[in-house]
Amino acid sequence: MKTDITLTINGDAVREAVEPRTSLADLLRDNLQLTGTHLGCEMGACGACLVMLDGAPVHACLVLAVQASGHKVETIEGLNERGLIKDLQEKFHDRNALQCGFCTNGMLMSAQALLLDNPTPSRPEIREALSGNYCRCTGYEAIVDAISATAKMRSGQAGEAS
Amino acid sequence: MIPSKNHIGQSHRRKNAFRHLAGRGRFVTDLALPRMVHAAFVRSPMAKGNIVELDVSEAAAASGVVRVFTAETLNHTCVPWTGTLDHFAGMQSGAQNMLASNEVLWVGHPVVMILAHSRAEAEDACELVMLDIEDEDAVVDGDAALVKGTPLAAEGINSNMCFQTVLETPDLDDAFTRSAHVVEGKFTFGRHTAVTLEPRAIIADFDPSTGQLDVHHGTQTPYQFQDVYARHFGLSEGRVRVIAPDIGGSFGMKLHVYHEEMAAVAASLMLGRPVRFVADRLESFVSDIHARDHRVTARMALDAEGGILAMDVDDMTQIGAFSSYPRTSVAEGNQVIRLMGAPYQMPDYRGRLSVVFQNKVQTSQYRAVGHPIACAVTEALVDRAAELLDLDPFEIRRRNLLADDAYPHISATGYQFEKLSHQASLEKLHQMIGYEALRAEQIALRKQGIYRGIGIAPFVEITNPGAAFYGIGGARISAQDGAVIRLTPAGDVHCAISVTEQGQGTETIIAQIVADQLGVTPDQVKVTTGDTDNTPSGGATWACRGAGIGGETALRAGRKLQAQILTLAGEILQADPMHLALASGAVVDKTTGQERITLAEIGRIATYRPDTLPKGSDNSLTAAQHFAPSGYPFDFTNGIQASHVEVDIETGVTRLLKHWVVEDCGRIINPLLVDEQIRGGVVQGLGPAFFEECLYDDMGQMTNASLVDYLVPMAGEMPDIEIAHIETPTLDTILGAKGVGEAGTAAAGAAAMNAVNDALRPLGARISQTPMTPLRILTALGHV
Numbered sequence: 001m002k003t004d005i006t007l008t009i010n011g012d013a014v015r016e017a018v019e020p021r022t023s024l025a026d027l028l029r030d031n032l033q034l035t036g037t038h039l040g041c042e043m044g045a046c047g048a049c050l051v052m053l054d055g056a057p058v059h060a061c062l063v064l065a066v067q068a069s070g071h072k073v074e075t076i077e078g079l080n081e082r083g084l085i086k087d088l089q090e091k092f093h094d095r096n097a098l099q100c101g102f103c104t105n106g107m108l109m110s111a112q113a114l115l116l117d118n119p120t121p122s123r124p125e126i127r128e129a130l131s132g133n134y135c136r137c138t139g140y141e142a143i144v145d146a147i148s149a150t151a152k153m154r155s156g157q158a159g160e161a162s
Numbered sequence: 163m164i165p166s167k168n169h170i171g172q173s174h175r176r177k178n179a180f181r182h183l184a185g186r187g188r189f190v191t192d193l194a195l196p197r198m199v200h201a202a203f204v205r206s207p208m209a210k211g212n213i214v215e216l217d218v219s220e221a222a223a224a225s226g227v228v229r230v231f232t233a234e235t236l237n238h239t240c241v242p243w244t245g246t247l248d249h250f251a252g253m254q255s256g257a258q259n260m261l262a263s264n265e266v267l268w269v270g271h272p273v274v275m276i277l278a279h280s281r282a283e284a285e286d287a288c289e290l291v292m293l294d295i296e297d298e299d300a301v302v303d304g305d306a307a308l309v310k311g312t313p314l315a316a317e318g319i320n321s322n323m324c325f326q327t328v329l330e331t332p333d334l335d336d337a338f339t340r341s342a343h344v345v346e347g348k349f350t351f352g353r354h355t356a357v358t359l360e361p362r363a364i365i366a367d368f369d370p371s372t373g374q375l376d377v378h379h380g381t382q383t384p385y386q387f388q389d390v391y392a393r394h395f396g397l398s399e400g401r402v403r404v405i406a407p408d409i410g411g412s413f414g415m416k417l418h419v420y421h422e423e424m425a426a427v428a429a430s431l432m433l434g435r436p437v438r439f440v441a442d443r444l445e446s447f448v449s450d451i452h453a454r455d456h457r458v459t460a461r462m463a464l465d466a467e468g469g470i471l472a473m474d475v476d477d478m479t480q481i482g483a484f485s486s487y488p489r490t491s492v493a494e495g496n497q498v499i500r501l502m503g504a505p506y507q508m509p510d511y512r513g514r515l516s517v518v519f520q521n522k523v524q525t526s527q528y529r530a531v532g533h534p535i536a537c538a539v540t541e542a543l544v545d546r547a548a549e550l551l552d553l554d555p556f557e558i559r560r561r562n563l564l565a566d567d568a569y570p571h572i573s574a575t576g577y578q579f580e581k582l583s584h585q586a587s588l589e590k591l592h593q594m595i596g597y598e599a600l601r602a603e604q605i606a607l608r609k610q611g612i613y614r615g616i617g618i619a620p621f622v623e624i625t626n627p628g629a630a631f632y633g634i635g636g637a638r639i640s641a642q643d644g645a646v647i648r649l650t651p652a653g654d655v656h657c658a659i660s661v662t663e664q665g666q667g668t669e670t671i672i673a674q675i676v677a678d679q680l681g682v683t684p685d686q687v688k689v690t691t692g693d694t695d696n697t698p699s700g701g702a703t704w705a706c707r708g709a710g711i712g713g714e715t716a717l718r719a720g721r722k723l724q725a726q727i728l729t730l731a732g733e734i735l736q737a738d739p740m741h742l743a744l745a746s747g748a749v750v751d752k753t754t755g756q757e758r759i760t761l762a763e764i765g766r767i768a769t770y771r772p773d774t775l776p777k778g779s780d781n782s783l784t785a786a787q788h789f790a791p792s793g794y795p796f797d798f799t800n801g802i803q804a805s806h807v808e809v810d811i812e813t814g815v816t817r818l819l820k821h822w823v824v825e826d827c828g829r830i831i832n833p834l835l836v837d838e839q840i841r842g843g844v845v846q847g848l849g850p851a852f853f854e855e856c857l858y859d860d861m862g863q864m865t866n867a868s869l870v871d872y873l874v875p876m877a878g879e880m881p882d883i884e885i886a887h888i889e890t891p892t893l894d895t896i897l898g899a900k901g902v903g904e905a906g907t908a909a910a911g912a913a914a915m916n917a918v919n920d921a922l923r924p925l926g927a928r929i930s931q932t933p934m935t936p937l938r939i940l941t942a943l944g945h946v
């Protein structure tokens with residue numbers, strides 16, 4: 001039995017009929033072909049599926065699509081197109097803070113959420129904030145560097161982070 | 163001689179990173195094809211048993227189900243595969259096929275394949291399969307497996323010993339008799355697994371109207387799979403195309419043949435429509451290859467001054483019910499016994515290897531095959547010797563590491579080293595970590611009850627393998643790579659190459675190398691990888707051959723095209739090509755550097771106005787090159803790592819404070835990418851040293867098969883990792899590059915174990931089992 005849901009995804013009104021068991025991640029990936037949201041564990045452990053739900057990062061694998069009805073969802077595609085994370089993306093690029101790129105969506109979501117919450121995080125705070133994000137390819141250090149550099153730039157401090 | 167050093171050696175950023183940062187990666191998991199169906203598998207819930215009843219009728223009738231396959235209906239389409247190699251004399255393994263027919267041999271062994279319109283429907287139908295298995299005694303423990311009377315772990319083998327070998331120098335026993343000191347130890351290295359963030363994924367797409375099989379496959383070795391699919395399903399190779407787009411991590415795990423991928427291909431051939439299989443994380447834990455799982459007994463003989471005379475090593479490794487295909491599960495142990503003592507001037511050696519079957523999922527090649535085990539054992543013994551002789555860990559290594567002018571050198575285990583830089587690396591590390599200050603701090607902190615440790619571990623890494631790895635054993639795994647480079651009509655450059663990209667930056671470094679040969683910028687070079695229809699055949703990316711072999715291939719192809727362009731330019735300009743060179747996107751005068759004609763103009767003339775060329779001139783702007791190493795059998799790299807840790811002796815919890823690496827991978831093509839490769843490798847070495855372990859109970863059930871229970875290192879637990887380089891290019895190639903991808907993994911665990919033991923030393927405790935969990939550390943301390 002499918003249920004009708006309406007929600008806002010990346011600023012667009014979306015109306016879909018989904019099964020009650022359809023996860024938000026499956027809605028995004030399968031129904032809407034927004035494949036930037038990745039699935040690494042489907043149990044809330046790896047962070048590859050993070051999206052913004054009403055501005056806060058949530059695991060799209062753990063949220064049911066029906067639960068997201070009436071809410072605002074922003075995916076990596078949306079953040080990218082709106083240019084909201086351009087600086088983060090550039091710092092990630094400078095620092096080669098990604099290899100295979102599978103974790104990258106989740107890393108950017110966590111980073112963005114952290115910097116909105118704490119504009120001047122210390123390195124240990126950044127590492128702590130990534131405690132729900134697995135990366136299997138990098139040594140994490142480049143990701144920490146990239147976030148730290150973005151924080152410095154956003155908060156107007158001169159110079160690059162190490 | 164590199165004609166232009168503009169781009170080789172520069173920290174260029176990766177162009178393909180933009181796609182990933184924008185959420186526009188294209189993974190197999192992202193692909194949806196018309197008519198596609200989804201596969202799910204019913205798997206054995208027990209480690210060993212006989213299938214006594216299997217009824218799929220209810221599942222076949224379930225909603226959304228397209229087809230249900232069992233061994234009876236599927237296996238006949240595929241020639242079974244056997245994971246043995248001829249050069250491992252006496253090696254045995256049972257033949258494998260897609261679905262279990264009579265016996266199930268590990269928890270997770272696939273029994274039934276269900277295809278449905280969605281994965282959810284396929285999973286629902288799996289619940290409706292009636293599968294009755296009569297339990298049998300599982301072979302769980304490797305030592306027990308070898309006891310007489312223990313049941314066999316699989317069909318088609320005559321004992322649970324898969325392979326056994328001994329490597330020995332004639333004077334080994336004499337060395338131990340002569341020695342002033344002997345140190346020894348027993349070590350246990352747990353089973354762990356790759357945990358690529360993207361699980362295994364495949365979409366097999368057979369079109370009966372053309373006889374073409376396209377396989378979109380998350381793999382690092384597309385050509386190998388083109389060959390495997392063609393041979394095992396009786397297809398002509400030319401009609402099999404394997405496409406490996408973006409791959410979400412591989413690390414050696416995605417180059418083995420798996421039951422589910424073969425089944426997806428078989429089903430697509432039978433149904434004539436695309437079949438998709440994507441492992442979920444639970445399936446990954448019970449079907450991806452696992453790694454390591456060694457028990458090692460080792461001793462080391464030393465003279466009175468602490469000079470290493472010999473090692474005597476016994477490695478028992480447990481590989482599951484089958485040897486994996488086509489590379490075998492023996493390669494890891496074989497490398498363990500050959501890498502022992504590798505950095506040292508050690509004249510004598512004996513290594514015994516026993517590879518044992520058991521009822522668990524297969525173990526096989528994973529990042530830094532064998533290296534971490536050999537390195538951890540060797541370095542633990544060197545540290546014990548230092549302690550016994552009251553020598554500093556740096557000092558004992560100074561006395562024993564191969565001298566930097568001692569090359570070429572052949573190790574006691576038969577490896578030929580062209581040129582390594584152990585002593586220089588040791589000194590560089592000593593400075594880099596501020597050793598004296600760290601020691602002073604350690605002593606001061608101990609008085610406050612804070613236990614810190616410093617551990618070091620030199621290593622060698624095997625890179626750039628030729629045919630000696632697999633080819634001579636009869637495996638159809640390419641020992642060469644190929645590149646086709648062309649100048650487009652507009653003067654851009656395209657390079658199609660057989661080495662593949664899984665995020666290491668292959669495409670970027672190839673562009674840099676090609677750019678330098680053709681006098682263009684890397685941005686002007688488009689690189690295509692991972693498609694057997696559009697790139698020349700080759701071994702692709704494994705065992706650290708991407709830069710060393712792939713890079714050399716690209717360089718030589720680039721030079722060939724350079725010569726063609728210069729010849730053509732000479733004809734157009736009526737000049738001697740010897741006096742011309744390529745720079746800044748143009749043909750220039752070699753001595754003055756003055757531009758004579760642009761590449762775009764050459765492209766235009768050759769493509770649109772060949773009629774204006776002198777009669778008989780060759781207007782082809784494409785060069786193909788294949789390259790296989792022919793000098794040393796492998797290009798060894800070397801380096802050394804240091805780990806600084808703090809052990810909480812009340813809780814057994816270890817905090818990693820800092821990690822350092824000095825690495826010599828020959829010519830560095832891109833420092834930015836090399837450093838991150840090393841850091842990633844270090845984390846994959848530290849993971850199994852502290853966290854990662856596939857745990858099994860006595861019945862052979864894996865008890866932590868989820869990403870919640872299986873611990874993977876996270877950002878908060880990992881230290882900052884400082885890296886320094888020494889460059890000793892190989893003279894075997896023009897490029898001089900060696901590999902680097904496994905160096906980090908090779909020695910990180912060894913350095914960490916030495917560091918933990920250094921911290922525990924004043925308490926009289928020692929640990930020799932990984933992962934070094936808090937409980938094991940507390941046990942070592944005698945607290946539990």
Ligand code: FES
Binds near residue numbers: 039044045048
């Ligand atoms: S897929 Fe959602 S956290 Fe891993």
Ligand code: FES
Binds near residue numbers: 103104135138359
């Ligand atoms: S870049 Fe591969 S998982 Fe992070």
